[in-house]
Amino acid sequence: xxxxxxxxxxGTAPRERPPQGESNGFKxxxxxxxxxxxxxxxxxxxxxxxxxxxxxxxxxxxRAIVEGGPQTCKAAAGAGACxxxxxxxxxxxxxxxxxxxxxxRPALAVLxxxxxxxVSMIPRFWSQRLLWLWLTVVVACGVLMYGGLFxxxxxxxxxxGGLPLSFMLSSVGLAFGFVLGxxxxxxxxxxxxxxxxxxVVFIEMVRGVPLVSILFMxxxxxxxxxxxGVTIDKLLRAQVAIIIFAGAYIAETVRGGxxxxxKGQHEAxxxxxxxxxxxxxxxxxxxxxxxxxxxxxxxxxxxxxxTTLVTIIGLLDFLDTVxxxxxxxxxxxxxxxxxxxxxALVYAVFSYGMGSYSRFxxxxxxxxxxxxxxx
Amino acid sequence: MANSASSPVxxxxxxxxxxxxxxxxxxxxxxxxxxxxxxxxxxKLAEQNIATGFDYLSRPAxxxxxxxxxxxxxxxxxxxxxxxxxxxxxxxxxxAVILSTVLGLVVGIARLSRNPLLSTLALLYVEALRxxxxxxxxxxxxxxIVAVFPPVREAWQILPDVFLSNGGxxxxxxxxxxxxxxxxxxxxxxxxxxxxxxxxxxxxxxxSGHARAAWPFVLAALFVPxxxxxxxxxxxxxxxxxxxxxxxxxxxLQVTPEFTALLVGLGLSASAGIAEIVRAGILSVGxxxxxxxxxxxxxxxxxxxxxxxxxxxxxxxxxxxxxxxxxxxxxxxxxxxxxxxxxxxxxxxxxxxGQAIEGIAIFMLVYLGMSIAISMLMNWxxxxxxxxxx
Numbered sequence: 001x002x003x004x005x006x007x008x009x010x011g012t013a014p015r016e017r018p019p020q021g022e023s024n025g026f027k028x029x030x031x032x033x034x035x036x037x038x039x040x041x042x043x044x045x046x047x048x049x050x051x052x053x054x055x056x057x058x059x060x061x062x063r064a065i066v067e068g069g070p071q072t073c074k075a076a077a078g079a080g081a082c083x084x085x086x087x088x089x090x091x092x093x094x095x096x097x098x099x100x101x102x103x104x105r106p107a108l109a110v111l112x113x114x115x116x117x118x119v120s121m122i123p124r125f126w127s128q129r130l131l132w133l134w135l136t137v138v139v140a141c142g143v144l145m146y147g148g149l150f151x152x153x154x155x156x157x158x159x160x161g162g163l164p165l166s167f168m169l170s171s172v173g174l175a176f177g178f179v180l181g182x183x184x185x186x187x188x189x190x191x192x193x194x195x196x197x198x199x200v201v202f203i204e205m206v207r208g209v210p211l212v213s214i215l216f217m218x219x220x221x222x223x224x225x226x227x228x229g230v231t232i233d234k235l236l237r238a239q240v241a242i243i244i245f246a247g248a249y250i251a252e253t254v255r256g257g258x259x260x261x262x263k264g265q266h267e268a269x270x271x272x273x274x275x276x277x278x279x280x281x282x283x284x285x286x287x288x289x290x291x292x293x294x295x296x297x298x299x300x301x302x303x304x305x306x307t308t309l310v311t312i313i314g315l316l317d318f319l320d321t322v323x324x325x326x327x328x329x330x331x332x333x334x335x336x337x338x339x340x341x342x343x344a345l346v347y348a349v350f351s352y353g354m355g356s357y358s359r360f361x362x363x364x365x366x367x368x369x370x371x372x373x374x375x
Numbered sequence: 376m377a378n379s380a381s382s383p384v385x386x387x388x389x390x391x392x393x394x395x396x397x398x399x400x401x402x403x404x405x406x407x408x409x410x411x412x413x414x415x416x417x418x419k420l421a422e423q424n425i426a427t428g429f430d431y432l433s434r435p436a437x438x439x440x441x442x443x444x445x446x447x448x449x450x451x452x453x454x455x456x457x458x459x460x461x462x463x464x465x466x467x468x469x470x471a472v473i474l475s476t477v478l479g480l481v482v483g484i485a486r487l488s489r490n491p492l493l494s495t496l497a498l499l500y501v502e503a504l505r506x507x508x509x510x511x512x513x514x515x516x517x518x519x520i521v522a523v524f525p526p527v528r529e530a531w532q533i534l535p536d537v538f539l540s541n542g543g544x545x546x547x548x549x550x551x552x553x554x555x556x557x558x559x560x561x562x563x564x565x566x567x568x569x570x571x572x573x574x575x576x577x578x579x580x581x582x583s584g585h586a587r588a589a590w591p592f593v594l595a596a597l598f599v600p601x602x603x604x605x606x607x608x609x610x611x612x613x614x615x616x617x618x619x620x621x622x623x624x625x626x627x628l629q630v631t632p633e634f635t636a637l638l639v640g641l642g643l644s645a646s647a648g649i650a651e652i653v654r655a656g657i658l659s660v661g662x663x664x665x666x667x668x669x670x671x672x673x674x675x676x677x678x679x680x681x682x683x684x685x686x687x688x689x690x691x692x693x694x695x696x697x698x699x700x701x702x703x704x705x706x707x708x709x710x711x712x713x714x715x716x717x718x719x720x721x722x723x724x725x726x727x728x729g730q731a732i733e734g735i736a737i738f739m740l741v742y743l744g745m746s747i748a749i750s751m752l753m754n755w756x757x758x759x760x761x762x763x764x765x
Contacts, residue, residue, distance in 0.1 A: 031489050031490055031491055032490060032491075032492065038489075038490050041488070041490055041492075041493050042490060042492055042493075045490070045492035045493050045496055046492065048496065049492070049496070191394075192394050192397055192398050192401075193398070194398035194399075194401055194402050195397065195398060195401050198401060198402070198405055205743060207746075208742060208743040208746040208747065209704070209739045209742045209743055209746070210704035210705065210707040210718075210742060211704075212707040212708065212710065212718055213707065213718065213735065213738060213739050213742060216718075216722070216735055217735050217739070220725075220731040220732075220735065221416070221731065221732060221735065224415065224416045224419050224420070224732075225412050225415055225416065226415070227415060301506075305507070305508035305509070306508070308508040308510040308511060309510060309708070311510070311711070312708075312710060312711055319508065319510060319511055319514075323514065336518045336522060337515075337518075337519075340511060340514065340515045340518065343511055344507045344511055344515070347506065347507050347508055347511065348502075348503070348506040348507050351505070351506035351507070352502065352506045355505075355506065
């Protein structure tokens with residue numbers, strides 16, 4: 001037995017206790033109470049979590065006002081969430097001043113839009129057919145919202161508002177901004193100095209100023225640019241501003257992708273006799289765009305949040321309809337927190353979902369890459 | 376062959392000729408659009424009898440601004456009003472950048488903590504701030520400030536002569552004069568001098584190998600110039616005490632709720648981004664660096680300060696620059712809650728004079744100039760810390 005020889009050798013030395021293995025329980029607890037500092041942090045965190053959960057639970061559930069009207073909520077003086085406010089104002093907050101009986105139209109448009117988005121998020125469906133899908137969906141959404149066809153009554157853009165408007169501004173902004181951005185990126189990485197300079201000046205000018213200023217410019221100056229007799233819709237002005245803004249930011253992202261495509265790809269395309277546009281379309285851009293999908297999704301999240309700024313030039317986006325609901329004379333000053341929390345949740349759910357998708361795509365693309373290397 | 380190469384059709388297939396042609400067409404197109412727009416705009420402005428030019432800048436503004444750092448009243452010119460707005464923009468941006476950097480550093484390090492509770496809480500903080508629009512937070516903070524604090528008439532007196540209400544925080548201040556500006560300037564000189572002395576002492580230590588206590592010299596460099604400035608300018612220390620009237624509090628230094636809401640909103644939302652930047656930067660430094668530092672006998676804090684952070688900074692600085700830039704640009708959201716920044720003052724000016732194009736041109740140029748200045752400054756710093764490849 002090995003033990004015997006060991007003891008024989010160590011026989012003269014005082015017996016040492018074997019190092020005490022850490023018990024399983026301690027191992028589990030070590031990250032929490034490993035050092036005094038860590039223990040203090042753990043207790044501070046636990047206390048904070050307790051306060052947050054207890055506070056939220058009390059506000060949302062135990063102290064909440066479930067039934068009643070503005071007066072009941074006013075009497076409670078903000079001790080708990082005022083659910084009647086949400087119940088009474090939900091449809092207004094989501095659809096704004098769109099005619100009440102026609103709410104199914106923006107609702108359907110949003111569903112169509114979300115459906116198209118989910119389809120285009122699944123890598124299996126990535127093909128040029130997506131372009132046609134989006135074209136159809138955009139036209140269908142436009143017809144649904146504006147009406148005038150198929151016996152639908154005409155609803156002017158001035159009464160569009162709420163969540164459909166936010167979705168529309170950000171997705172149309174991204175779609176057109178994407179086209180503009182790719183063109184700008186190609187121009188900026190062009191070998192022709194004049195074209196490069198034009199692109200650089202445009203991109204840097206737009207990126208150097210805040211979105212608010214571009215919105216202002218679009219809403220004040222765009223009408224002045226138009227020839228006589230052409231009026232330009234307020235919604236369209238904001239949309240143009242967002243497209244310009246999106247284009248400049250997307251251009252920089254796409255340029256990063258273009259730079260990541262090895263030079264050999266350009267040369268191989270040229271060796272096959274492909275011209276500039278053909279080699280860009282068939283060889284370079286597909287590879288470049290694939291790389292930039294995750295940052296593009298992040299840009300989209302940013303634009304979805306930035307569409308809130310259109311309220312500054314007087315459009316009724318989702319944040320604005322929520323604020324209008326809170327300013328309703330009957331509810332004035334009663335449900336301030338409720339409105340903002342509701343709006344924040346809607347934005348957070350959407351942004352978080354898109355963010356998780358971006359991380360998923362990033363992981364997926366990464367594994368694809370490593371397969372390519374090893375195989 | 377020479378014959379056909381020089382024919383005009385053949386010439387079109389020459390790559391160099393084409394390149395020139397494309398560029399000429401592009402430039403002509405841009406110039407054409409520009410000229411057309413300019414023509415339309417000036418014709419329309421003439422039709423609507425709107426004056427053009429920047430003469431209005433020297434006319435009296437006639438509106439008040441709730442917060443200004445240089446003396447300003449409604450009798451001053453539009454130009455001065457816009458300057459006040461610009462200073463307000465810079466003021467809130469600087470504080471927001473400092474706040475976001477400190478918070479972002481703390482949260483970024485907390486994200487890397489081995490304590491799962493702490494790192495999860497930090498993640499929650501980041502996600503909660505990143506996934507909700509900044510404008511919503513601005514409205515929310517502003518509404519909370521107005522709701523939580525009492526009206527001015529019932530202002531809380533938290534310290535003698537310090538009042539807190541939904542009209543803002545009001546505290547005693549020193550009546551400012553040119554002499555004070557002189558002292559401030561000499562204090563700035565002192566700070567710069569302290570840095571120079573510290574850098575000099577460090578270089579000396581590295582070159583000679585003799586460690587000499589540097590702090591007395593640095594302290595002297597820091598405090599002697601303001602002391603001289605104080606003796607030289609002899610500023611009066613007249614305190615401007617706030618006085619509580621029946622409806623409002625007059626005098627003293629006032630921190631407005633608009634400023635606070637904007638500062639907190641900008642600072643918090645930028646801190647979430649900075650936390651992620653810091654985290655990515657620290658993670659980019661390989662484990663081997665930690666192990667090597669430990670094996671030469673550095674302890675954790677020294678490793679962080681001397682080995683990891685200098686390397687992480689290279690990764691951190693470029694995205695940090697764009698974060699600072701967007702904080703500066705996002706301060707233009709001030710107009711939504713009524714903080715008198717550059718955009719808001721310009722907007723008031725545009726509404727009064729009707730000269731929208733000039734107003735927009737001014738604030739766009741200012742933002743553009745400041746953005747370029749900040750990115751040049753940060754690029755210079757980045758070049759200093761960048762890895763010098765041999």
